[in-house]
Amino acid sequence: MEPIKGLHHVTALAGDPQANVDFYVVVLGLNLVKRTVNFDDPGTYHLYYGDDVGRPGTILTFFPWPGAPRGRRGTGQATATAFAVPQGSLDWWTERLAGQAVDFDSVEERFGERVLPFYDPDGLKLELVEQEGVAGWSYWQEGTIPAAHAIRGFHGVTLTVAGFERTAELLTTMGFQAGGKEGNRYRHVSGHRERGAAIDLVCAPEIQPGVVAVGTVHHIAFRSVSEEDQLGWREKIAKTGLDVTPVVDRQYFHSIYFRDPGGVLFEIATDPPGFTLDEKPGQLGSALRLPPWLEPRRRRIEETLPPIRVPQPTRT
Numbered sequence: 001m002e003p004i005k006g007l008h009h010v011t012a013l014a015g016d017p018q019a020n021v022d023f024y025v026v027v028l029g030l031n032l033v034k035r036t037v038n039f040d041d042p043g044t045y046h047l048y049y050g051d052d053v054g055r056p057g058t059i060l061t062f063f064p065w066p067g068a069p070r071g072r073r074g075t076g077q078a079t080a081t082a083f084a085v086p087q088g089s090l091d092w093w094t095e096r097l098a099g100q101a102v103d104f105d106s107v108e109e110r111f112g113e114r115v116l117p118f119y120d121p122d123g124l125k126l127e128l129v130e131q132e133g134v135a136g137w138s139y140w141q142e143g144t145i146p147a148a149h150a151i152r153g154f155h156g157v158t159l160t161v162a163g164f165e166r167t168a169e170l171l172t173t174m175g176f177q178a179g180g181k182e183g184n185r186y187r188h189v190s191g192h193r194e195r196g197a198a199i200d201l202v203c204a205p206e207i208q209p210g211v212v213a214v215g216t217v218h219h220i221a222f223r224s225v226s227e228e229d230q231l232g233w234r235e236k237i238a239k240t241g242l243d244v245t246p247v248v249d250r251q252y253f254h255s256i257y258f259r260d261p262g263g264v265l266f267e268i269a270t271d272p273p274g275f276t277l278d279e280k281p282g283q284l285g286s287a288l289r290l291p292p293w294l295e296p297r298r299r300r301i302e303e304t305l306p307p308i309r310v311p312q313p314t315r316t
């Protein structure tokens with residue numbers, strides 16, 4: 001098996017789908033790379049945002065539940081999702097977020113990097129991290145954000161757990177190494193230093209358990225290079241005593257799921273086949289795509305889903 005390079009995607013719960021599209025496409029300049037449904041609940045959208053083609057490590061996805069209650073950040077959850085931006089970008093972003101009436105906190109420093117925490121319209125906690133060496137990484141060139149500042153995919157995530165040791169051990173099994181400690185924050189990094197390579201564990205037993213609903217992360221997915229590699233990981237994770245699902249076909253990748261000992265839902269997803277499976281690169285996200293097994297129900301599904309409009313991005 002190849003060591004896990006980093007995050008594949010992060011999936012969160014949103015409220016209104018139109019507000020979600022407007023925020024991620026217009027305010028953050030991400031590309032809506034796929035408009036489909038939750039395969040386990042086809043009355044709900046599944047919206048995927050990423051770079052030009054939705055490369056692994058750039059993909060933030062949402063299940064929008066209009067009118068559903070908000071969740072609560074707490075232990076057993078991914079409590080912050082961090083995007084990588086080129087160095088020297090955060091002053092520009094601070095002005096950008098203020099101008100778009102986005103809720104944000106002041107810039108802080110973490111492991112020698114500048115971090116700007118902010119919140120999406122549903123209160124989902126996000127961060128922009130100035131990361132060395134990312135300027136050359138791909139991004140969505142048609143988006144609203146100039147090249148010097150555009151989001152280059154994930155920097156990593158923060159997992160808040162009541163006790164960090166067993167989660168740390170699992171991450172070590174998955175190929176992440178201890179990468180420093182600041183207060184109660186323990187960084188774990190993939191040796192590849194690719195996108196989404198930083199997994200921070202915040203050990204906070206005094207915090208209440210999180211409630212997964214609108215404005216919180218549902219699960220985080222790590223990358224596997226192939227289906228064969230994924231089966232190897234499945235066996236290795238099962239040997240640690242965790243229950244792992246069989247391989248599930250997610251159309252654009254194949255997935256296995258297991259819950260980390262700290263309570264966070266983990267997934268390992270394959271890099272292939274990717275989002276250009278059923279749409280050309282320039283047309284990603286332009287129409288509702290359904291997997292073959294849901295096509296017979298298309299009319300019914302389309303009647304159920306609220307309409308959404310993808311705004312034409314204008315460069316700021």
Ligand code: ZN
Binds near residue numbers: 011219221267
């Ligand atoms: Zn997933």
